[in-house]
Amino acid sequence: MTKNKPKLHFSRKLLAIPYGLFLAFFVVVPLLIIIYYAFTDDAGKFSLDYVKYFFSENGDSFWDFFTSSNFRTIMRSLFISLASTAICLLIAYPVAYIIAKSKLKNKSMLLLLFIVPMWVNFVLRINALKELLQFIGIYNRSNGWNIFNTILGMVYDFLPFMILPIYTTIIKIDNSYLEAAKDLGATGARAFTKITLPLSKAGIMSGVSMVFLPSMTNYVVSNYLTYSNVKIVGKLIDDYFMGDLWHDGSFIALVLLLFMFLVTWLTGGFKADEITETRGTSLW
């Protein structure tokens, strides 16, 4: 008989359990299932058939992949993402810069002007945009316009995700750095390119990954705004799964995952110090 019952210690580590479970059941397990489906056949045996099929859907040589519809869809997605990200950056940086540098006392109010639209349901907003495009007369007019409209929709949807991280990094740049640069002989423009721009890099990177990655897959935008005439990677995966082609869908999902991993790695998203640098963005 021991009197010493094990004491119930409530340590802070216990708080991680709910998230740990969530992570296991909704991230790790599904990921494993995707990998399983990507490399097995209907009988559940290991097979590279679907990998082969992805690269040569007509059963021809590997090089035909570069003329396949899958390849074209990936390239299209890539183009839309790159264009959307670039346009977002071009619009967001000046906006974030101006708000951060404004002498107004209530900068957050200005910022809110860009955030409030996000509180309106996203599908509703895209539908409204569609009506607007119809009114102007460029809705589903031609292939070119459809791509344009998709990019427009992506920019419209993801702009705040670009503004916020850039704003938070610019506002944190100590004014004394700029004074020091000017003191050392830099003009205003020089001080911007040598100090402000490099010091807001973390915000740009975080903004880029927050716009680039979702605009690869957000096929709601492309479907609504192009009468489903523009197909992006997200839609491709959806089509496979809807058509009960789980193995094909899984492999493409895996390719996309790899792709995103690459982008995140390239934009420095895995560096711990830069994550803390843009900590303010986690608010959204």
Added chain:
Amino acid sequence: MATTTEKNNHIIELVDVHKEFDGVTIVENLNFYVRKGEFITFLGPSGCGKTTTLRMIAGFEMPTSGKILLNGEDITQLPPNKRPVNTVFQKYALFPHLNVFENVAFGLKLQRIETTVTNKKGVSKTKMKKIPKAVIAEKVRKALEIVDLVGFEKRSISTLSGGQQQRIAIARAIVNEPEILLLDEPLGALDLKMRKEMQLELKAMHKRLGITFIYVTHDQEEALTMSDTIIVMSDGSIQQIGTPEMIYNEPKNTFVADFIGESNIFSGVMPKDGQVRFCGKSFNCLDGGFEKDEPVDVVVRPEDVQITSPEEGILKGKVTSVIFKGIHYQILVQCGRYEIEIQSTTTPTVGEKVGLNIQPDGIHVMKKIFRVNKFSGIITKRNTVEFGDGEFECDVTQLYPGSHLDDEGYLITAKGEKLDLTDTEVNVEVGLHDIVMSDNLEEGGARGNIISMIYKSEYYRYIVRTENEEDYVLACEDTWNENDLVSLLIPSDKIKLTLKTTEATKQ
């Protein structure tokens, strides 16, 4: 010839410089010059305008009015990047995304030097060219040598200690070979031992480089150690300019005496040149030139008070406290109403009766700046007087001898004339000892914050500033704190009113 070189020697000159932020005066009436090659220090408590002054010289702030001359040329409107000055910032402001070398080379990489190039056709042109990389590398190495950090080129800023960052900040500034180096409390973030070392190093560096250093600090000891000239500032204006010895030994007013070192400040009178009365006794002194029996402030440094036997001392008192301070003891002696601080290596015991002597050269007599509060006021309908951002009860009959007030509030003069005093402009005088502070904010006629307190051995002298920047000077035996919000009470019989001269002549 001597006068022209003296004039040419002024590298920086400030003429009537005045600076306001949102209508609040930060500095006013700044007039001073800095000699070439000098180590000059702006010394003052926080908020005295010293950093603003430095920032105006650097070009980060533009004066609201006045001129800044560099080598005789007006540079008031010149942006910072066009001025041959470099700054060492308070928190260093080293660029975090660049390594040590890139930080130090930052200014050099931006520089363009005029070079004459002869092209193929034989036409020579002047072109702005970058400094060659090898030259930059050499200059950076030399700058790092000066601050003793050679070999740190590749290090990132975040891996450096505070002291090392400090040195890099200095290297980054001096590598551009500025005519003037501005230092804004550069040692504030370092620990005491490091600070002392850097003080000596900076002074040595100043000697070696031969350029002008303008230094800002609130640390009087730092200022005394390093400077050739000290400019003591308080409340936006210059209190005294002089060598460290002058500032310490001959403080111009009680503020300087109180701020620089420890001091006993007494109120006294000057019966004649070479003699001053304070603490109820007469002392011989070296000062003169005051009116007969003029009230003065007397400053005595604690180390200038000698402890003797009670019979030999001019002052007699009882020791109330003895504190060991390392190289000396800090001793407090109560002589009647007066408390006197003494620094001495001898150790009387607490409660011991001692005598105190002060040699003539240890007594510094200075003009009292504040003998009485003077304001311009206006009589209101209620026969109160408005002045100094407040309204007080007063006796208006003193304006006209022999007059009295009738039931309706009109003034009846001695001759029987009936006067309405509403809106009459008057001069108001209130003595230092006639104002009482209260923490009941509704009680008094005006309210403000205490912006200064100086202990004067029998009372504290306070300055209370109202919201609209009106100052009241008052004496009070109780201890309040700086920044306390207080209400000011003045008994109506202590408010001295006189008609403004223009009004008086009209009557």
